[in-house]
Amino acid sequence: MKYYSTNGKAPQVSLSEAVIKGLAPDKGLYMPEKITPLPESFFEDIENLSFQEIALEVAKAFFGEDVKEKDLKKIVSDTLAFDVPLVKVNARIYSLELYHGPTAAFKDVGARFMARLLSYFVKQQKKTRDVHVLVATSGDTGSAVANGFLGVPGIKVCVLYPKGKVSEIQEKQFTTLGQNITAVEVDGVFDDCQRLVKDAFMDEELNEKYFLTSANSINVARFLPQAFYYFYAYAQYKKLGFDDKPVICVPSGNFGNITAGLFGSKMGLPVKRWIAANNRNDIFYQYLLTGEYKPRPSVQTLANAMDVGDPSNFARVLALYNKNHTAITKDISGATYTDEQIRKAISTCLNDNGYLLDPHGACGYMALHDNLASNEHGIFLETAHPAKFKQTVESVINREVEIPETLQKFMNGTKQSIPMSKDFADFKKLILSWD
């Protein structure tokens, strides 16, 4: 299958090139040239299939032309080595718990899949040099990517993060791993880390000597696999005896997660409508209201993984709907929540339903609570474990949040990172020291 750029000024490429490059040369995002609907028979007995079986069918629709079925099957089953249960919150609202992976956030799915697919292509092309994945993180992406690529042969990962700006638990998730993972602690803010990575991609000398790539949600191999769990959510919903289409609500920042769901809809997944829940960074919500897309600098909120002022996957939403605002608002509605409302959502959901939310899931739950019609049922994506945001959550509920075993394991490790200034010259010197 060919992939085109949303900016329309770059040639179409193969899957392997789209995965290895990440961003198109015209700075657009790659999109599959076609979206293949799955047969009705698939949905008829979907409730009897396992997560891996469901995911393989979805994966084949995207990657089946480019990856041998036996290899794709292995990539899918290695990726999904944990469950994504649909849990009842109350009679009308269900939570799709995406936090049972190694770093306790949904990004594990995309990062683990991308690591395996990239490694597959690297092996196929018999590259004699290692591929270096550079990733700037404000917390969650670095941990998912580092853990996803841990021990993958032929690939080295360098995580750049701002000193003192990530939580202890987040930092431990990418500084304690060793092996093929290097962590660099930058004396600056997240934007400095991002600039250093971008400068490295632009540097001729580095690109001649090394094979550098990125692993953010712009990459099709990180973004498309997120469609898997929407189908599995529907299978579980159907198994519970529901025969209507659910409303699905996604806490959104860069809009990769919800866009993967919209791809699912195009493939025939029965969804009544979508809700994108924002925190105060409500650029998309404002777009739905006005038809105007006005990016603005992000503000810091309690749901910090959604602090995005110019969501990169917005270009993909536009491409899916031929830039038609009316069509977009027919399928998707929005919601926006302040920090005060997020705190309130965590406490009311716990009091009303006995269910503990993280600050991101809190936006998702609230958006369903506020917008579901009396004859509708809804599923929200619980994108991270509440313990990842321990301080915030504990300050709301006034009791301790237990850290799950998967996260506890990291806490016992020893931090190892390279301190660095925010000057590109220093970063370049570091890269040139690699063999």
Ligand SMILES: *Cc1c(COP(=O)(O)O)cnc(C)c1O
């Ligand atoms: C990344 C992230 C989001 C936002 O997802 P997008 O795909 O960027 O919209 C929401 N919640 C958590 C916990 C995240 O880590």
